[in-house]
Amino acid sequence: MTTTNATEKTKKHLANLFRARFPYLYIQTWEEDRVLSLIRDVAQDAELIKTTREVILWRVTTGLIDGKGQSMGDTKLPLKALEYIEKYDKPSIFVLQDFHVFFGSEWRVPDYQVIRKLRDMLTSIKQSEHPINVIFTSPFLILPDDLQKDVTIVDFELPSFEEIKNLLEEMIQVNEQSSRIQINLDNEGKERLAKAALGLTLSEAENAFARAMVEDGRLDIHDVEVVLQEKEQIIKKTEILEFVRSDLKMADVGGLENLKRWLSKRNKSWLDSARKYGLPAPKGVLITGVPGCGKSLISKSISSMWQLPLLRLDMGKIFRGIVGSSEENMRKAIRTAEAISPSILWIDEIEKGFSGYSGGSDSGTSARVFGQFLTWMQEKTSPVFVIATANNISALPGELMRKGRFDEIFFVDLPTLRERKEIMRVHISKRLTDPEVSGEFELTDESLDLLSSKCEGFVGAEIEQMVIDALFEAYAENSAVRLDHFERAIVNTVPLSVTLAEQIRGIRDWANIRAVTATPREDRKEYTDEGLAVPPGAILSNMGEYDDVRLKRGGRTVDF
Known part of the structure; x- marks a missing residue:
């Protein structure tokens, strides 16, 4: 070698x-x-x-x-x-x-x-x-x-990409002499398989490649999943990071097309092909906005799009243990994420983890851990993509949002008509699969338009729950699903946009100058037009002050 x-x-x-x-x-x-x-x-x-x-x-x-x-x-x-x-x-x-x-x-x-x-x-x-x-x-x-x-x-680093790739090449050459395993890998496939094994020892990588070969008698790009399973063992032993396995695809996330396009353009950017353009690996993205609008959902779906391991950092586990262990826990989490890079590090509701960063209530522990994290974000060279989500923007430290820490800050607003329609299509299609239950109800553009207009102001999580409530209505009646079941569920739901109207206005005011909207320009224009003519019977008829929230959406309009 x-x-x-x-x-x-x-x-x-x-x-x-x-x-x-x-x-x-x-x-x-x-x-x-x-x-x-x-x-x-x-x-x-x-x-x-x-x-x-x-x-x-x-x-x-x-x-x-x-x-x-x-x-x-x-x-x-x-x-x-x-x-x-x-x-x-x-x-x-x-x-x-x-x-x-x-x-x-x-x-x-x-x-x-x-x-x-x-x-x-x-x-x-x-x-x-x-x-x-x-x-x-x-x-x-x-x-x-x-x-x-x-x-x-x-310092004695884990095997480099070149060492693991050489090991893979040697195993392929040995196999070609015996012709027992079918090899279906081009140069990019070999690169992706070798990079998926980064963070493993040579022995662990050899075991992972050997297992991939014998499981189905072939070695191809789909065996990246086998390598990720070996990495999962490493994560489980840290007790700080959680290896998140998710079947979610980008198609399961309704709307947010601007954010999706931004992420799609950065797919494979950690491969050698990106070096020809002089591109560094992306650092990360901060996703903030109205609660329940899909921030966590899209975080999970990035893993399947990029075919990279998704690690969730539990800030509660960082601060547990004896005095002085918090800093070591953060170092351990960072070392693990870097060891298995390229990887995705997900920090959900990051504002809760660093709420005491000023150091007044815990002898400065939070401040030290926060500073440690910021320094790593600024100086890291390993391809670890950080996804941070936040609901309470006012609790976010200003240092966290400075350029150089995250590549972009996205704001996720209440879904537009087109986004609500797509979210509803995803959830109804996923659950309404039995012909006897669906009955005469058809998932057409007309029915989706009607229901989507009636649930204006609903966040994605509320639309999902509305679909579930409608199916419970039909189940309780022991009947096939009808359109009025969905309409009844909509009327019985009071959305967050009503109860948190003032908070949403504040979030939008903040996002107008600090964040890029996750919704593309064409959907935002449609939303404004929609707001000028609310369909009869829409739930907004009793919202009062919400009209102001509905018409003034937040986030800078930048299309990717």
Whole structure:
């Protein structure tokens, strides 16, 4: 497998640390074989390291093992192993695996003799005639305060895109020799499959590709789903992020065509083909507006459009736990999202999570977490697309909406006539599938026009509930569905646009200069025309002040 730029950079960094005779290095990784292979490559590269060195491995189950696999005496006990290292007189690199168990943790008392011995050895290792380096490798970063000034932490990234793609190519080549699995992947398909596996170790990626091959005897672009299932295991273990699996498609979202077009144009923008245009991966979008108008619905549907994993960040879980853990929880969530990128990070009702960001009520914890999130949003380079939704705009900090954090801010208003018609079509079609129940009722443009005009002022969630209520009416009568069932359900519903009329006016005033409308220009014009002639019997006849809310829609008109 060819090395990548990232791998070469890590090799050079390690080589410089070895040559500078840094005594103790710490590498946090699950990939023992991969990091050992890299260390051995560096240790034998005379151009990089000048003085080549033997790599000696220690495990609590085997003790010290030399480069030929031979035991180096009774060295299973950590103190025995350290004494052996202290006296060793050849150029060498000692790799101590899982040595963190002696450093203590929240559940384990540290072994102070081992820690003291490591500090005692510092001078002899530095002054040794032959260069010696000690590397601790572990899946966890646990370092006692006593050693923090003496141990250098080395970042060891998960496999890069090039490494995973090389692995995929090798597996395809091996399969082509046996011709047991049908391969149906072009270059773009290979790229998408490899990028879907980012965030997995090489072993996990190999398992995912192998599973994809054997499940149906072929490997094609549809096997991205198999890779995402492997990633789901990673997310479940964080307990902060939730892997959201949704069958929702963009076609299931009625209206919001302006927002849909904006999202559609950014599909595949994390692929290499976008680099030809000098395009960066999109950072994210903030969707705000009237409650119940489809903000969460469209957030879930982006995942299926882009074929990327959707992760929901629960801000409540960020702030739970002991003092000082909130910042670490946010770092952990960010690291996980970046590890499995390209991905989509969804923060629902973000204003609730950062409502105390000023720091007055929690000793500044919210402010620190909020600052941490803002800094990451501004500086992130990994293709993690952030979707944030908000209902209460006044609770949003101004810093969050500054350019550079989100690519765009969209405002979702009350649905127009055309949007209500589409929303109603989606919900009725989804539920009214039995011919006996549908009876003589036909889902025609005329019936949809009539019902949509009568439910002016309804949000999408209210239209869905109205359809359900109408079907309950028919079910209670044990009859086929009729048009009057829907009309009755409409009359019995008091929409949010009536109870929250003043709040909606305030939201729209805010959105007029700060956000782009999710509704396209042609639908907004139709809505204005619609407002000039309300059909007889429409529920708006008793709305009073709502007329002002209905005619003055919010959000800047920018078409995508």
